[in-house]
Amino acid sequence: MNFPIISALILLPMIGSIFLFFSKDSSENKSTTKYVALFTSVVNFLLSIYLWILFDSTISDFQFIEDRNWLVGFVNYKVGIDGISILFIILTTFITPLCILSVNNTIKNRLRDFLIAILVMESFMIGVFCALDLFVFYLFFEAGLIPMFLIIGIWGGPRRVYSAFKFFLYTLLGSVLMLVAIISIYWITGTTDVVQLYELGIDVKFQNLLWLAFFSSFAVKTPMWPFHTWLPDAHVEAPTAGSVLLAAILLKMAGYGFIRFSLGLFPLASEFFTPLIYTLSVIAIIFTSLIALMQEDMKKLIAYSSVAHMGFVTLGVFTIKQQGIEGSIIQMISHGLVSAALFLCVGVVYDRMHSRLINTYGGIVSIMPKYSVLFMLFTLAALGLPGTSGFIGEFLILMGVFRDNFLVAVIASFGVILGAAYMLWLYKRVVFGKLINKELKKMIDLNKTEYLILISLAIPTLFFGFYPDPLINTIEVSVNDLINMYNLNLLTKS
Amino acid sequence: MDNLHLVLPEIFLSLSIMFLLILGVFKKNSFYLIHNISLIVLLITAVITFNETTSINKELLFNQSVIIDPLSSLMKIVTLLAAFTVLTVSTNYLKIFNIFKIEYSVLILSSVLGMMIMISANDLIVFYMGLELQSLALYVLATFNRENLKSSEAGLKYFVLSALSSGLLLYGCSLIYGFSGSTNFEVISTQLNSNEYALTFGIVFILVGLAFKISAVPFHMWAPDVYEGSPTTVTLFFTIVPKIAALTVFIRFLYVPFLNLVDQWQMIIIFLSIASMLLGAIAAIGQTNIKRIIAYSSIGHIGYALAGLSTGSNDGIQSSIVYIIIYIIMNLGFFSCLLMLKRNNEYYESLDDLSGLSKNHPLLSLSLLIILFSLAGIPPLAGFFAKFYIFKSVIEQSMYFLAIIGLLSTVVAAFYYLRIIKIIYFDNEKEKFDNDHNSWLKFSLALSTILILFYFIFPSKIIEVVSRINII
Numbered sequence: 001m002n003f004p005i006i007s008a009l010i011l012l013p014m015i016g017s018i019f020l021f022f023s024k025d026s027s028e029n030k031s032t033t034k035y036v037a038l039f040t041s042v043v044n045f046l047l048s049i050y051l052w053i054l055f056d057s058t059i060s061d062f063q064f065i066e067d068r069n070w071l072v073g074f075v076n077y078k079v080g081i082d083g084i085s086i087l088f089i090i091l092t093t094f095i096t097p098l099c100i101l102s103v104n105n106t107i108k109n110r111l112r113d114f115l116i117a118i119l120v121m122e123s124f125m126i127g128v129f130c131a132l133d134l135f136v137f138y139l140f141f142e143a144g145l146i147p148m149f150l151i152i153g154i155w156g157g158p159r160r161v162y163s164a165f166k167f168f169l170y171t172l173l174g175s176v177l178m179l180v181a182i183i184s185i186y187w188i189t190g191t192t193d194v195v196q197l198y199e200l201g202i203d204v205k206f207q208n209l210l211w212l213a214f215f216s217s218f219a220v221k222t223p224m225w226p227f228h229t230w231l232p233d234a235h236v237e238a239p240t241a242g243s244v245l246l247a248a249i250l251l252k253m254a255g256y257g258f259i260r261f262s263l264g265l266f267p268l269a270s271e272f273f274t275p276l277i278y279t280l281s282v283i284a285i286i287f288t289s290l291i292a293l294m295q296e297d298m299k300k301l302i303a304y305s306s307v308a309h310m311g312f313v314t315l316g317v318f319t320i321k322q323q324g325i326e327g328s329i330i331q332m333i334s335h336g337l338v339s340a341a342l343f344l345c346v347g348v349v350y351d352r353m354h355s356r357l358i359n360t361y362g363g364i365v366s367i368m369p370k371y372s373v374l375f376m377l378f379t380l381a382a383l384g385l386p387g388t389s390g391f392i393g394e395f396l397i398l399m400g401v402f403r404d405n406f407l408v409a410v411i412a413s414f415g416v417i418l419g420a421a422y423m424l425w426l427y428k429r430v431v432f433g434k435l436i437n438k439e440l441k442k443m444i445d446l447n448k449t450e451y452l453i454l455i456s457l458a459i460p461t462l463f464f465g466f467y468p469d470p471l472i473n474t475i476e477v478s479v480n481d482l483i484n485m486y487n488l489n490l491l492t493k494s
Numbered sequence: 495m496d497n498l499h500l501v502l503p504e505i506f507l508s509l510s511i512m513f514l515l516i517l518g519v520f521k522k523n524s525f526y527l528i529h530n531i532s533l534i535v536l537l538i539t540a541v542i543t544f545n546e547t548t549s550i551n552k553e554l555l556f557n558q559s560v561i562i563d564p565l566s567s568l569m570k571i572v573t574l575l576a577a578f579t580v581l582t583v584s585t586n587y588l589k590i591f592n593i594f595k596i597e598y599s600v601l602i603l604s605s606v607l608g609m610m611i612m613i614s615a616n617d618l619i620v621f622y623m624g625l626e627l628q629s630l631a632l633y634v635l636a637t638f639n640r641e642n643l644k645s646s647e648a649g650l651k652y653f654v655l656s657a658l659s660s661g662l663l664l665y666g667c668s669l670i671y672g673f674s675g676s677t678n679f680e681v682i683s684t685q686l687n688s689n690e691y692a693l694t695f696g697i698v699f700i701l702v703g704l705a706f707k708i709s710a711v712p713f714h715m716w717a718p719d720v721y722e723g724s725p726t727t728v729t730l731f732f733t734i735v736p737k738i739a740a741l742t743v744f745i746r747f748l749y750v751p752f753l754n755l756v757d758q759w760q761m762i763i764i765f766l767s768i769a770s771m772l773l774g775a776i777a778a779i780g781q782t783n784i785k786r787i788i789a790y791s792s793i794g795h796i797g798y799a800l801a802g803l804s805t806g807s808n809d810g811i812q813s814s815i816v817y818i819i820i821y822i823i824m825n826l827g828f829f830s831c832l833l834m835l836k837r838n839n840e841y842y843e844s845l846d847d848l849s850g851l852s853k854n855h856p857l858l859s860l861s862l863l864i865i866l867f868s869l870a871g872i873p874p875l876a877g878f879f880a881k882f883y884i885f886k887s888v889i890e891q892s893m894y895f896l897a898i899i900g901l902l903s904t905v906v907a908a909f910y911y912l913r914i915i916k917i918i919y920f921d922n923e924k925e926k927f928d929n930d931h932n933s934w935l936k937f938s939l940a941l942s943t944i945l946i947l948f949y950f951i952f953p954s955k956i957i958e959v960v961s962r963i964n965i966i
Binding site: 069072139145176183 | 886889
């Protein structure tokens with residue numbers, strides 16, 4: 001394969017944003033800029049689907065590897081994919097066009113700059129998921145802060161400055177320790193190439209500290225309790241498209257990082273710290289679900305529910321069982337679709353009423369029937385109803401955890417019930433009940449674009465709920481290989 | 495003397511300075527002429543330096559008191575080019591303040607000459623001569639806007655504190671001479687050994703003097719005031735050009751005469767480095783004047799460069815040099831932006847004046863955005879790579895404490911860079927600034943922004959150049 005398809009995936013949104021940069025930012029030009037951005041991201045999506053078709057899911061090695069000299073004698077620009085990363089890449093390329101479609105009502109000023117930020121963000125996110133060198137990974141991981149900071153800060157709500165700063169500094173603080181760890185790994189082993197590191201392994205005596213350094217970065221980004229406080233602020237203040245990107249893709253970088261780096265590079269340390277992860281995850285699931293129950297603000301509620309869902313993900317990853325890890329990956333993909341849809345649903349009513357408070361609404365089922373149906377679907381998917389993709393993920397994770405630790409599994413299952421409680425209660429208060437607020441009557445049902453966006457999110461949610469095989473087939477071999485390697489490392493090193 | 499051609503750049507520069515002085519005396523209103531000739535002189539000197547000295551591995555001249563090696567030739571070229579850029583962007587500013595005089599160019603040329611001598615010094619006396627030549631020119635430059643009270647104050651402050659530090663330096667030199675019996679760096683290096691405790695005093699005095707010149711904490715107090723008071727173009731000169739020479743001298747002192755005393759000076763340098771990084775990050779938070787912020791930011795950046803020096807390895811030296819070069823490019827870009835904040839012949843330098851800049855001047859703000867994120871060290875911009883090389887060499891020596899403190903202070907420092915970005919991008923707009931900028935100014939801004947933004951495509955080019963420098 002000579003055509004560098006992965007680099008093309010990374011570069012294409014960049015090229016699109018350069019085109020946009022040279023276009024004029026005026027009100028007449030609005031639709032042109034939007035179509036340019038949309039075109040770029042759709043082409044990127046098709047390219048990633050093409051990649052999925054070419055991808056051979058029966059072998060566990062990395063595929064489509066590109067390896068170029070970069071920082072001579074130190075780091076090579078190395079990218080490639082395996083069964084795990086391909087799904088995240090497709091999630092990214094799938095969500096981005098929907099974000100671009102959704103800007104119609106939300107972004108009033110500087111549309112062009114917003115689209116540039118989204119496209120640049122997309123290429124950094126794809127970079128994160130296909131980097132096969134720790135340094136390249138770090139570069140993309142951190143670079144994503146710049147566009148997200150601007151998205152929250154320029155187009156966000158009233159407390160946007162506070163939220164943008166909190167987001168940026170929190171994540172940066174978490175990540176600098178990872179940089180120290182990456183450089184240390186280089187001096188310990190002589191390379192930062194992930195594939196080589198998988199083979200070489202890292203000396204046992206360093207593993208715990210290095211694991212903690214990576215953990216500090218991923219825990220903030222996931223976010224795990226108690227490092228999650230930036231997330232509700234960032235979500236609430238970000239514009240809809242920003243929240244969608246944040247919830248659907250940015251949070252997944254850390255889950256992906258846990259699987260790829262924490263498990264892959266530091267198996268002994270992962271084994272050692274599993275109780276810590278279990279504890280934090282269980283606290284996250286129960287605690288943030290309870291907090292979510294108390295929220296008045298719809299976006300904040302969904303933000304806290306994201307923390308709880310990511311708690312399931314970290315739980316599943318560290319079971320180191322086939323079901324657990326597969327469940328985590330499917331949970332991440334599903335959460336990417338569902339949380340994106342939920343934020344868009346909130347965005348739909350916010351654009352009409354300019355309020356995110358739950359008690360503003362009530363009884364909108366009679367005014368917006370289409371909206372209510374779709375919102376219902378995503379609510380049910382979020383609480384993991386069988387037949388939606390949410391169910392597959394949670395079920396597999398809990399299966400993995402039950403095999404590993406009964407008590408943790410029981411507590412986590414209790415979290416599922418709490419999840420159902422806050423999501424259904426939210427739905428009940430917003431959609432059902434009496435129509436008290438007269439202002440609501442002016443609201444119109446979904447327009448074509450909104451309908452298109454929500455439907456295109458609903459289809460995969462339902463499809464993978466009934467038929468998760470395409471997902472499982474893609475990741476199975478890679479996950480299996482990861483677990484074998486992990487167990488082998490445990491045996492030989494200890 | 496068959497190798498006199500190696501000092502041809504210095505000879506050419508000093509002759510040109512004399513010529514320009516005479517020209518200035520005999521020809522009235524020759525500001526432009528002298529300014530332009532100075533530019534050409536700087537370029538020619540850079541070319542001569544490049545031609546004559548880049549291929550030299552190591553040559554000693556004048557009874558071994560002057561050294562020509564890859565370090566000196568690279569740093570001289572960087573100094574000359576930096577001075578060239580400063581001169582090109584100065585014209586508009588000087589004209590508006592009515593201080594566009596022949597002395598400006600001549601003083602800059604003389605201080606550059608002093609720096610070149612410092613860079614090539616292999617002897618305490620030659621080093622001190624170069625240092626004084628550049629300092630005297632800088633004192634005058636600081637007060638160049640003599641109608642302005644702050645500028646005069648800045649010059650006076652700089653003069654007094656700098657004279658004090660020169661005194662300390664001289665005292666240190668005399669102690670070293672006393673113990674080693676020579677002023678030549680290499681002789682000193684063979685004569686000194688760490689058994690003499692009194693010798694440590696000599697080293698401390700010399701390091702204190704140098705720390706003053708490079709404005710490392712705790713000898714930084716002059717920097718914010720001088721940077722704020724001096725005319726902006728002079729501040730630009732202060733923040734970049736003398737740092738190159740001072741860093742080179744630092745490298746020379748630490749790694750030639752004091753090489754065997756690593757244990758004695760390493761702790762001092764680590765302390766200077768940590769203190770500078772932390773203070774540079776924390777003290778800038780409360781500032782409202784952009785020039786003061788840049789002063790603290792440059793203190794912080796010097797801290798990172800010193801962290802590279804403290805490692806005692808070739809890698810560390812090279813990373814410091816890369817750091818200082820990237821720092822120069824970023825500062826050049828930042829000051830070019832600052833020099834564009836002009837409305838009705840008045841320059842603005844308070845943070846509030848930047849408010850909402852992005853709505854009226856999208857391109858200028860975008861450049862500032864890139865430069866500020868780069869100063870904060872966020873990938874994939876050049877500033878990140880600069881910091882990365884430093885920490886790579888620091889961690890190689892297992893100095894984890896220094897690395898972690900350094901990286902944590904980048905997070906603190908990120909706060910005030912973000913604050914400037916916040917003011918530019920998130921706040922409400924104010925009146926427009928003028929758009930009629932000198933094309934050199936635009937060029938230097940565009941060039942530095944592009945270099946910073948696209949550094950990641952060819953990150954090893956600069957390393958290739960620097961890797962020829964092997965001091966140890």
